[in-house]
Amino acid sequence: MEPKLAERFKKRLLQTREEIIGQLRQRDGSAQEIGQNGIQDIGDESVIIYNRHLLMSLSENERAKLIEVDEALDRIENGSFGMCEECEEPIALKRLEVMPNARYCVRCKEELEKVSEESP
Numbered sequence: 001m002e003p004k005l006a007e008r009f010k011k012r013l014l015q016t017r018e019e020i021i022g023q024l025r026q027r028d029g030s031a032q033e034i035g036q037n038g039i040q041d042i043g044d045e046s047v048i049i050y051n052r053h054l055l056m057s058l059s060e061n062e063r064a065k066l067i068e069v070d071e072a073l074d075r076i077e078n079g080s081f082g083m084c085e086e087c088e089e090p091i092a093l094k095r096l097e098v099m100p101n102a103r104y105c106v107r108c109k110e111e112l113e114k115v116s117e118e119s120p
């Protein structure tokens with residue numbers, strides 16, 4: 001994927017991330033407090049603790065979404081963004097536009113869903 005394009009998806013993913021965390025901050029004042037204290041003397045460890053607290057306060061859906069967004073950001077960093085994890089073919093741009101955190105191309109996604117429907 002072109003770096004410029006990847007950069008655009010990165011911005012969108014970071015925006016989505018901020019939205020999820022922003023909603024949480026509005027709901028849970030204590031998360032904000034911890035964030036502010038943590039930032040004063042921040043080491044990697046406090047970031048991890050902060051994130052863990054954050055993750056605990058999220059609903060199942062929000063947490064899953066946040067993890068997906070983070071994974072997509074990781075893939076942008078390591079250059080594998082936009083590639084299907086199953087067949088390693090590029091995922092259609094249209095699909096990524098709608099769902100920047102997509103991990104599979106349409107074909108593999110359908111295959112995987114078929115499998116999970118068949119299993120008990």
Ligand SMILES: [Zn+2]
Nearest residue numbers: 084087105108
């Ligand atoms: Zn695929």
